[in-house]
Amino acid sequence: MPVIMNTHQQLKEYYGKLLQSSSDLKTNACACGEDAAPLPIRRIIKDIHPEIIDRFYGCGSPIPPLLDGCTVLDLGCGTGRDAYIIAKLVGKSGKVIGVDMTDEQLEVARRHIDWQTDRFGYSKPNMEFHQGYIEDLAESGIADNSVDVVISNCVINLSPDKPSVFREIFRVLKPGGELYFSDVFADRRIPVALKDDPILRGECLSGAMYIEDFRRLLREIGCADYRVVNKTAITIDNDEVRSKIGMVNFWSITVRAFKLAEMEDICEDFGQVAAYRGSIPGHPHYFDLDDHHRFFTGKRMPVCGNTASMLQNTRFSNHFIVEGDRSVHFGPFACAPATSKAASADSPLGGACC
Ligand SMILES: C[S@@+](CC[C@H](N)C(=O)[O-])C[C@H]1O[C@@H](n2cnc3c(N)ncnc32)[C@H](O)[C@@H]1O
Incomplete structure (x- = not known):
């Protein structure tokens, strides 16, 4: 003390x-x-x-x-x-x-x-x-x-x-x-x-x-x-x-x-996909969740369970369409090249991970 x-x-x-x-x-x-x-x-x-x-x-x-x-x-x-x-x-x-x-x-x-x-x-x-x-x-x-x-x-x-x-x-x-x-x-x-x-x-x-x-x-x-x-x-x-x-x-x-109950210590794959609606004020074209998750408006992106939860169970929920739930697990999320801030809208990048 x-x-x-x-x-x-x-x-x-x-x-x-x-x-x-x-x-x-x-x-x-x-x-x-x-x-x-x-x-x-x-x-x-x-x-x-x-x-x-x-x-x-x-x-x-x-x-x-x-x-x-x-x-x-x-x-x-x-x-x-x-x-x-x-x-x-x-x-x-x-x-x-x-x-x-x-x-x-x-x-x-x-x-x-x-x-x-x-x-x-x-x-x-x-x-x-x-x-x-x-x-x-x-x-x-x-x-x-x-x-x-x-x-x-x-x-x-x-x-x-x-x-x-x-x-x-x-x-x-x-x-x-x-x-x-x-x-x-x-x-x-x-x-x-x-x-x-x-x-x-x-x-x-x-x-x-x-x-x-x-x-x-x-x-x-x-x-x-x-x-x-x-x-x-x-x-x-x-x-x-x-x-x-x-x-x-x-x-x-x-x-x-x-503050989310279901966070896991590594990215887990439940086959979930998220798409940004482009509706957050000031962010019409994309939204950066973090330094390696850039969600382009209207583009569907595979996401791990943690990311899905961050988009679905927070104040961001009205601004994303998240498909899938945690009922089927496909193992650890494959951390393929993540869509980073450096990526452009037409880049061929697929998934994103933590
Ligand atoms: C580096 S200054 C930053 C102040 C402010 N966030 C800013 O950006 O200008 C640190 C501030 O934290 C306060 N602070 C440091 N430790 C604290 C504590 N344990 N509880 C409450 N205030 C604290 C100090 O009084 C000081 O005002």
Whole structure:
């Protein structure tokens, strides 16, 4: 417990007192998310208060499509850039809840609620910001099965108790709900001697999860299949920091995972086929489930059981026709060349897999 409290205290100092804007960061790891946002999101960013933008410390763009009417929870919302983008996307009937432990960050987020509400043309706020810890969302009043989408931008790496964070996420998500987050990941476990370095932790490096440990952790809490949506190498642009931790390769990765009961740890083939209707707003021609599943509008694609479930038992279900069920099993799914983002509509590629 004291270790957790010390880490929280150190980080509150870092984000509440030491940093006043993204230009105070010592490396580009935490604030490498500025350019990651796609065009429609960048248009919304123009409507966000400059003070909020100035204190954005995210490493990706964890904003999934199809949020209209959703309840979204932003873990470690900081001054609220992503929470406000989502407030626009969920619309008047949706809701955004931001949770952060650092008072100074929340003070900025809360100060602009009325301004943002007005800017988005809403008669009342659809966003709220809670002071709390992502390891204990019950303390912040977030009930079981109450959230459609959990997002987070460059925060979970900072937690000294990641199993609790993921357990809480899957507790608060509704069945079929989605975790969609961007974070710093590493290609190995961080050397023990560097783990508690306050600068390395504050800069989102020494708490970065080794990607295989992340896979194991999700599996332990019952989520056997997650998908990578985007992956960008982080080059550390500070000589002193690089000389300390340069043996580790870091990436900013955007991950999606669903709260679904039937996820299996490898792709299994039940002969199922999925076709995209082209109906997700902003995605008329194709939809990318992840970095190797591009569903072109109207094209039938063989899918494994996990992928079928992600399309059929989530908020995406109205936008796909999924043929077949799990009544007949054909063995492991043949991971033929997957239809990746690099593929074109007329490529001869057939199946797709995890
Ligand atoms: C790198 S900043 C990212 C902030 C925000 N997501 C953004 O993109 O600007 C990390 C934020 O996470 C918060 N944070 C870190 N650990 C936390 C925890 N265990 N519980 C709640 N908030 C936490 C910090 O206070 C800080 O605001």
